[in-house]
Amino acid sequence: MLISAPSPFRHARAVALLLVLSLLALCTALLPASARAQIQLKMGGTASATVVSDTVTTPRVQAQLVALAPQGIAPGQPLKLGLRIKHQPDWHTYWKNAGDSGLPTQLDWQLPPGMQAAEIDWPTPQQIRVGDMLNYGYEGTVLLPVAVQVTPDFQPRADGTVDIRLNASWLVCRVECIPEEGQFALSLPADVADTMWAADFAQAHTQAPQGLEATQSRFSALPSGDRVRLRVHGLPAAAHGQTLAFYPESADTFHHAAVLGKDWQQAWESNVWTAELPLSAMRGATPAQLSFVLGLPAPGTDVAHAPPAQSWRITAPVDGTWTAADLAQVSPALAAALEANQQAAATSAPPAAASPISTRSWVAALVGGLLGGLLLNLMPCVFPVLAIKLMGFARHGANARAQRANGLAYAAGVVLSFMALGGVLLALRAAGEQLGWGFQLQSPLVVASLAALFTLIGLNLAGVFELTQVVPSRIANLHARHPLADAFISGVVAVAIASPCTAPFMGASLGFAVGMPAAQALAVFAALGVGMAIPYVLLSWVPALLRWLPRPGAWMDTFRRAMAFPMFATVIWLVWVLGQQSGIDGAATLLALLLCLAALAWVLTLHGKTRLVLSVLVLALAAWLASSFGRNVVEPLPVANASSSATTGTGWQAWSASAQAELLAQGRPVFVDYTAAWCVTCQYNKRTTLAEGDVLAAFVQRNVALLRADWTRRDPAITAELTKLGRSGVPVYVLLAPGQAPVVLSELLSTQEVLNALQTL
CATH class of the missing domain: 2.60.40 (Immunoglobulin-like)
Known part of the structure; x- marks a missing residue:
């Protein structure tokens, strides 16, 4: 007896429908502790909540x-x-x-x-x-x-x-x-x-600074109106004849950047220290007195830079008056601009706020998002979900209206999910967090949850259980009663898998997006979703494109079970990612918990007392594992261990801003690989182009230092560097050389591209 065409695939999507809500509940896990603390404070939370x-x-x-x-x-x-x-x-x-x-x-x-x-x-x-x-x-x-x-x-x-x-x-x-x-x-x-x-x-x-009550000091305004003379009598003997540093306590009175010996002078008249000091262009009216600190540098140090060995705080009266700065005349251009603005405001409505991003750049980012979304459909981690969705066309047969509605619902799930992820990223960055695209997979808890989700989907596709065996029928059949919601959830799940794979195709567009106003940035994320959804929408609206599909039959059960293996392959990848974040103990704990999850899915297909007893035993074992070893999953590796695992390879060192600056100061060029364990393209480039003998030999020949910035876990310093380079995700490859502008290479790295870049040194 042939199975009905839709059943194999409805069950997989129904499993996703049940679990995606729990994944959404993990959104708080995406927030770093500091961001959660800021949100609590801004919402009126008490200090004890932080x-x-x-x-x-x-x-x-x-x-x-x-x-x-x-x-x-x-x-x-x-x-x-x-x-x-x-x-x-x-x-x-x-x-x-x-x-x-x-x-x-x-x-x-x-x-x-x-x-x-x-x-x-x-x-x-x-x-x-x-x-x-x-x-x-x-x-x-x-x-x-x-x-x-x-x-x-x-x-x-x-x-x-x-x-x-x-x-x-x-x-x-x-x-x-x-x-x-x-x-x-x-x-x-x-x-x-x-x-x-x-x-x-x-x-x-x-x-x-020490207080000197016995000093006799006085400021005298000079006739020029923009300088003063200072006389200080009674300084300690250690200061006599020495060059002293002058630190005014008032911010806008003196010209701070004046150079000693050029813009101002100091001298000793017997035991009296004198100085002629230039006033600031922002100075106000003459005060009755001014406080300042005089510093005596340590022997052999530069008074202009080193902190003083001794210092004294003095308050001196001011004789005479200086000319207060006429701030309106400091910048004629500024005054004219202000006047023009006032006239424009009186005759017209306030102009809209200018966008910091040009229209051409924004359109380029939109096109990049659209093309990047199209290419996402070819990623190995996305293919199983899309293949199952494609087979779902068989459900509707000749019902073109149902096919089109489902296509639009799937597209809505994809587009809104990308916009939601983009909105969370923009909100957290606005709150001061250093985050980039793919930030959701920087949380071990989210990685573990996705591994659990795909384990269940794979077990369902392999036939280990059917949803009707483990949950009440009214829940199992929700997808049948709400096909549009089922299609929407399929789009959400596809985005959950695909989002970390976007950076290789649209790193520059995402880098532009996070610096745009919110409306423009969200449009770029929406374009990414539209690009990913276009092929499925076209198939649903153009029936002629579906003629190549075979008719429903026994082959669909085979296809269903075959699709379980790409799901399990995705689980292997997620466990490996978590191992990079939490170590071998974390990966082993996750595998043990996934084994309990698989056992529970099988036990729930049994009947009678056997089902009850074994369910209790499996749940007890899972609870014990979670309580005893669960911290291995969620706690990250120490930084030293993470760095060592990230730099495995010939000549590579862990990246840090100080290491990069030190190498450049030594005159050495630096090649930086911004990477992450969850980035498939990063791992491919690492094992191919960056491991090529010709490339490694060229690095050695030109004395290039190799630094690897591991972004598997959240690292604000790396995020800040990516932002400077106009990127918001990995991979990113940049060649730095003293006195030269950074050279940012393409995300899909080739041997010839690296060799050409090295020839510019």
């Missing part, structure tokens, strides 16, 4: 809340708190006067009743020149200390502890600048002395 600690680490700094309580915490006893910031090489944060650019670090304390925090006792900074600007800030490690007064009405908690909370924000810069923030928590025992950070606080105390 997991915080005493340390916040970013790719640029490590910030830690520290305390010094040498006599414990009690009224009248000394107590200091502080934020200790350890910068990565070449990065810096700012002093209370940042200089020509930047922002000072802000500390917002939440202290128990009876504790009052003072202002930051700022250590004296160093001068940091960036181009034509001069900033005041800190490199290396700095502690920003704050004295805390403990009043008589202070009481610790019932358990004798004191909870300290801090919200801090800082701007960290190299050449580019990145605003960062952190929430810190510290619990201290009130009756125990805490001196762990005593040395750091002592060093911060020596770095802070």
